[in-house]
Amino acid sequence: MKVEINGIQYIPAPEPAEGKGLDAALDVRFDSDAGSQITVRDYFRELVLGVWEHKEGFSGKRPFGNSGWEYEVHSALAKAGFVDLGEWDEECMCFESATRQQHDAADAYCLELIKRAFELR
Numbered sequence: 001m002k003v004e005i006n007g008i009q010y011i012p013a014p015e016p017a018e019g020k021g022l023d024a025a026l027d028v029r030f031d032s033d034a035g036s037q038i039t040v041r042d043y044f045r046e047l048v049l050g051v052w053e054h055k056e057g058f059s060g061k062r063p064f065g066n067s068g069w070e071y072e073v074h075s076a077l078a079k080a081g082f083v084d085l086g087e088w089d090e091e092c093m094c095f096e097s098a099t100r101q102q103h104d105a106a107d108a109y110c111l112e113l114i115k116r117a118f119e120l121r
Contacts, residue, residue, distance in 0.1 A: 022116040025109075030076035033064035040073060041117050074098075074106040083109050 003010045026041040034046045051058045061067050071094075078085040078095055083106040085095035095102075 022113055025077060025080070025082045026113055026117055028076050028080045028082070030072065030079075032072040032076075033066050033069065034072075040076065040113060043073060044114055044117050070107070070110070071103075073110060074103060077106065077109065 026039065026044075028040050029037045030040075032038055032043060034043050038046070047063055050063050063069055074083065074085060075095060077083045078098075079088065083102070085098040085102050085106065087095070087097060089096040
């Protein structure tokens with residue numbers, strides 16, 4: 001169906017994502033240095049905005065003030081069941097036993113999420 005009003009084309013709003021797909025992962029909320037209860041989608045948006053705003057002054061090592069920022073996203077996705085980082089360690093409040101391969105897989109998943117976040121729906 002094509003709907004056009006005053007020269008503006010409208011499309012129906014997509015149904016909210018369900019299950020363990022990319023859209024559902026982008027809606028995972030977590031606390032981070034980028035914000036409280038921020039979604040993964042909003043986290044990526046803040047990251048891109050920071051790159052654009054700060055240009056060559058952007059800190060890839062500490063974009064939100066601390067290093068290890070990518071692990072905030074990995075941990076949120078692991079807690080929600082989207083990636084496997086092993087067992088959550090209550091003592092250190094981290095996935096201490098996660099292997100390099102598990103983090104590499106989480107990075108690859110994040111790349112897919114970033115691509116999805118910029119797709120037109």
